[in-house]
Amino acid sequence: MNLTMSAPTHIPVLLEETIEALDVQPGGRYIDCTLGAGGHAAAILEHSSPGGQLLGIDADPRAIKIARARLEAYSSSTLLINQNFANLQAICNKYDFFPVHGILFDLGLSSLQLENGRGFSFQHDAPLDMRLSPRQEITAAIIINASPESQLAHLIRAYGEERYSQQIAHQIVQQRPIITTLQLAQMIEEAVGGRRGRIHPATKTFQALRVAVNQELEHLQSALKQAIDLLGFGGRLVVISYHSLEDRIVKRLMHQEASGEEACLRLVNKKVITPSLAEVQFNPRSRSAKLRAAERITGPGEQFLSG
Ligand SMILES: C[S@@+](CC[C@H](N)C(=O)[O-])C[C@H]1O[C@@H](n2cnc3c(N)ncnc32)[C@H](O)[C@@H]1O
Numbered sequence: 001m002n003l004t005m006s007a008p009t010h011i012p013v014l015l016e017e018t019i020e021a022l023d024v025q026p027g028g029r030y031i032d033c034t035l036g037a038g039g040h041a042a043a044i045l046e047h048s049s050p051g052g053q054l055l056g057i058d059a060d061p062r063a064i065k066i067a068r069a070r071l072e073a074y075s076s077s078t079l080l081i082n083q084n085f086a087n088l089q090a091i092c093n094k095y096d097f098f099p100v101h102g103i104l105f106d107l108g109l110s111s112l113q114l115e116n117g118r119g120f121s122f123q124h125d126a127p128l129d130m131r132l133s134p135r136q137e138i139t140a141a142i143i144i145n146a147s148p149e150s151q152l153a154h155l156i157r158a159y160g161e162e163r164y165s166q167q168i169a170h171q172i173v174q175q176r177p178i179i180t181t182l183q184l185a186q187m188i189e190e191a192v193g194g195r196r197g198r199i200h201p202a203t204k205t206f207q208a209l210r211v212a213v214n215q216e217l218e219h220l221q222s223a224l225k226q227a228i229d230l231l232g233f234g235g236r237l238v239v240i241s242y243h244s245l246e247d248r249i250v251k252r253l254m255h256q257e258a259s260g261e262e263a264c265l266r267l268v269n270k271k272v273i274t275p276s277l278a279e280v281q282f283n284p285r286s287r288s289a290k291l292r293a294a295e296r297i298t299g300p301g302e303q304f305l306s307g
Contacts, residue, residue, distance in 0.1 A: 012039030027051035038067030099232030122185035160208030
């Protein structure tokens with residue numbers, strides 16, 4: 001497979017806005033916690049050159065491989081790590097990579113993962129896997145086929161905000177085993193009485209399963225706290241989220257850390273940044289994106305950014 005050819009199929013979302021929100025400067029030290037196909041990382045490296053450094057993290061070994069090929073020209077200033085960003089602090093300690101000028105989280109999945117038959121999408125028939133990393137043990141199939149009905153209903157409600165969670169969980173339990181994405185999608189459609197509107201009725205359940213399989217909310221909550229600690233004075237934290245559960249965590253933490261006497265952050269934008277109409281038309285996957293940015297107003301080295 002030609003990796004360089006396949007890399008550009010993920011279009012980075014809110015790219016200019018991200019570089020501006022990170023306030024990328026030549027010689028700066030940055031972390032991309034969700035490397036993906038390396039689109040944002042390439043722009044960060046370009047804007048931080050000469051002398052910039054980037055630590056890129058992704059839980060998916062295939063993403064690392066693609067990004068490594070894409071960022072080859074910058075290989076001497078990049079360090080790419082195949083790990084979960086929940087281990088951010090440990091990774092930075094190991095490689096002595098702190099304090100930093102900016103940290104980016106571009107959450108969720110890349111187009112490559114959605115298209116790769118790994119069970120994330122009901123547009124393609126595939127086994128119900130949904131793991132970001134093959135090192136994880138729990139797949140979506142295990143959750144679907146082994147959880148009690150009440151637990152399934154709770155999960156679909158809590159992580160998918162699906163109002164028909166009870167009906168869907170009931171139908172799943174009746175029809176198990178469920179092996180593939182299309183089988184599940186079709187069953188959900190029947191459970192909720194067919195399609196209404198443009199959004200497929202399986203969308204929220206698929207989101208819920210993905211969030212559960214990858215413990216997305218727990219890892220995000222923990223990684224954001226670690227990220228704040230790694231920023232130097234004046235360093236920026238930028239997070240792009242794609243659904244309300246993620247955005248709520250980001251918003252809460254940023255607002256909490258930016259208020260009161262002990263505040264360690266300042267919000268860079270009072271309002272959340274969303275893609276322009278032109279970007280959504282060009283890249284429909286950007287439509288639900290929300291960017292929030294905060295700046296560290298305490299921390300190591302007041303002269304850090306100018307130094
Ligand atoms: C939307 S994509 C990032 C795309 C990237 N910004 C680009 O321009 O190509 C999100 C990436 O984050 C990775 N990811 C999601 N959750 C993660 C986690 N907890 N730890 C590490 N990587 C994660 C996914 O594997 C995926 O490759």
